Amino acid sequence: MPLVNRILNIFVYKIGFTNPIWISSFRIYGSLIFLFHFLSILPDFYTFWGQNAIVNPDIMDANIDNLMPTIYDIHQLINKYAALGFQTVANTIAIIYIISLISLALGLMSKISAAIALLTHLVLMQSINIFIYGVDFMTTICLFYLLIFPVGKYHSLDNYFLKKSNPENFDHGIFLRLFQIHWCLAYFFSGLSKALGPTWWNGEAIWKALNSYNQASLINPELWVNYPFIITFLGISTVWLELLFPIGVSVKNLRKTWIVSIILMHIAIGALLGLYFFSIVMILINLVGFWFPYFKTPTIFSR
Amino acid sequence: MKKLFLLLFLYLHVGILIINNSVMTRETYLDFFNKKSNYFDFLCGKIIRNSFFQIYGKYTGIETGYGFFGFNVRSTGFVINEYCGKTSNPEFNSLEAENRYGSLRSLYIDYLKYQFPENRIANQVDGMLEDYLDLVLKNVSAFAMRGKEVDCDSVLTGYYILELPKLVDLKNGAELNYELLPVKKFVYAIGK
Numbered sequence: 201m202p203l204v205n206r207i208l209n210i211f212v213y214k215i216g217f218t219n220p221i222w223i224s225s226f227r228i229y230g231s232l233i234f235l236f237h238f239l240s241i242l243p244d245f246y247t248f249w250g251q252n253a254i255v256n257p258d259i260m261d262a263n264i265d266n267l268m269p270t271i272y273d274i275h276q277l278i279n280k281y282a283a284l285g286f287q288t289v290a291n292t293i294a295i296i297y298i299i300s301l302i303s304l305a306l307g308l309m310s311k312i313s314a315a316i317a318l319l320t321h322l323v324l325m326q327s328i329n330i331f332i333y334g335v336d337f338m339t340t341i342c343l344f345y346l347l348i349f350p351v352g353k354y355h356s357l358d359n360y361f362l363k364k365s366n367p368e369n370f371d372h373g374i375f376l377r378l379f380q381i382h383w384c385l386a387y388f389f390s391g392l393s394k395a396l397g398p399t400w401w402n403g404e405a406i407w408k409a410l411n412s413y414n415q416a417s418l419i420n421p422e423l424w425v426n427y428p429f430i431i432t433f434l435g436i437s438t439v440w441l442e443l444l445f446p447i448g449v450s451v452k453n454l455r456k457t458w459i460v461s462i463i464l465m466h467i468a469i470g471a472l473l474g475l476y477f478f479s480i481v482m483i484l485i486n487l488v489g490f491w492f493p494y495f496k497t498p499t500i501f502s503r
Numbered sequence: 504m505k506k507l508f509l510l511l512f513l514y515l516h517v518g519i520l521i522i523n524n525s526v527m528t529r530e531t532y533l534d535f536f537n538k539k540s541n542y543f544d545f546l547c548g549k550i551i552r553n554s555f556f557q558i559y560g561k562y563t564g565i566e567t568g569y570g571f572f573g574f575n576v577r578s579t580g581f582v583i584n585e586y587c588g589k590t591s592n593p594e595f596n597s598l599e600a601e602n603r604y605g606s607l608r609s610l611y612i613d614y615l616k617y618q619f620p621e622n623r624i625a626n627q628v629d630g631m632l633e634d635y636l637d638l639v640l641k642n643v644s645a646f647a648m649r650g651k652e653v654d655c656d657s658v659l660t661g662y663y664i665l666e667l668p669k670l671v672d673l674k675n676g677a678e679l680n681y682e683l684l685p686v687k688k689f690v691y692a693i694g695k
Binding site for chain 1: 509510512513516517520521524525528531532535557558561562563564565566567568569572573574575576577578579593595596597598599600601602603604605606607610635638639642643646649665667669670671673674679681
């Protein structure tokens with residue numbers, strides 16, 4: 201298949217040496233972040249996934265497409281055959297999600313764990329569809345990639361027990377390229393939609409975002425009133441950083457500077473808008489996709 | 504063979520990603536600037552709302568557009584319950600729950616444009632959406648009242664938008680005053 205090999209030459213082999221630490225870091229840190237994200241809402245678990253939740257489960261169920269079942273649907277289905285309480289079903293799905301993430305972090309039956317984590321995550325989020333936000337979509341995307349990438353091949357219990365390590369570059373090279381293309385497109389479209397709106401160029405968008413009421417925000421937005429030029433600068437910088445992201449990370453000399461800038465932007469989003477988990481997930485994506493693969497020498501963790 | 508399948512998947516996945524985001528960006532652009540869509544836009548909209556695209560997008564997560572805060576940043580909405588002359592809002596035990604509740608608050612912003620008659624006619628389902636959101640609001644009010652002593656016979660629930668001065672006005676010396684603009688109010692009776 202010469203055509204396939206030619207395409208692979210362009211898209212994969214030209215990457216050169218890539219350190220497999222990116223793929224194991226993605227699995228381990230990704231799973232742990234998703235786990236802590238879910239654990240962080242456990243004090244309010246019944247408020248969102250309870251029988252008497254803030255919005256009744258049947259009302260939340262009425263709002264959605266039928267592409268993915270909710271806990272309410274699963275409960276209805278089970279009740280055709282056995283009497284089981286709604287809360288039991290919700291708790292069970294949550295426990296399965298937690299166990300699958302721990303198992304994925306350890307690299308134990310990685311593919312199966314990733315598939316279960318993805319499905320349970322989707323069911324949990326679909327069940328509270330009016331309360332989901334950016335980080336939930338990012339989690340879905342990452343869990344999907346953890347399912348299709350060969351994440352169990354490196355630094356995992358699967359590899360330890362089955363000795364299936366395959367150091368051939370192709371195995372993770374093509375997946376790395378897919379991951380990189382995805383996030384280049386994501387940042388590009390994010391930057392494009394900001395660039396098309398007038399408010400990102402004059403700072404009004406950032407000003408409005410800073411004032412979006414959030415108890416978790418670390419800095420009082422009123423403090424910015426005396427520094428409007430900083431707000432305008434932040435708005436314009438965000439547009440350019442995102443719009444030119446595909447170029448920034450493709451040019452070898454610019455890559456590190458660009459990734460550091462993007463990470464700083466995400467730290468600012470976390471601190472100013474209170475979206476901590478969203479920021480942490482985005483920082484992880486940047487590190488595993490554009491920084492870790494280019495480590496020259498294997499670290500102690502990559503053995 | 505494995506390589507071929509991988510490549511086909513890669514092209515399909517990236518292709519869907521590009522189509523999805525291009526169409527969504529275009530649709531938001533037309534909506535934001537009140538521009539008319541053409542037949543090509545209609546066709547593209549049909550494609551990304553095709554069941555294959557939707558199912559694939561749902562399970563892979565690529566259904567989401569990346570225009571977070573794109574074009575413009577939404578205004579901040581608030582749900583405020585008044586009961587016996589005091590405000591009574593849902594209480595949470597974690598910051599994550601606050602963030603999730605914030606998503607609900609901003610959900611209402613999307614339907615505000617349908618308050619205008621011309622938009623309402625353009626989309627027949629908006630009446631149902633409005634009823635649905637009212638029902639959600641009622642649930643939130645009931646939740647906020649849970650565990651509290653019943654002294655009055657009704658709760659006044661209001662949906663407000665945070666109005667703040669523009670940055671350009673602040674540069675020109677305007678005072679920083681926050682105002683809550685009432686959008687909708689309901690009175691819910693409570694059975695004692």
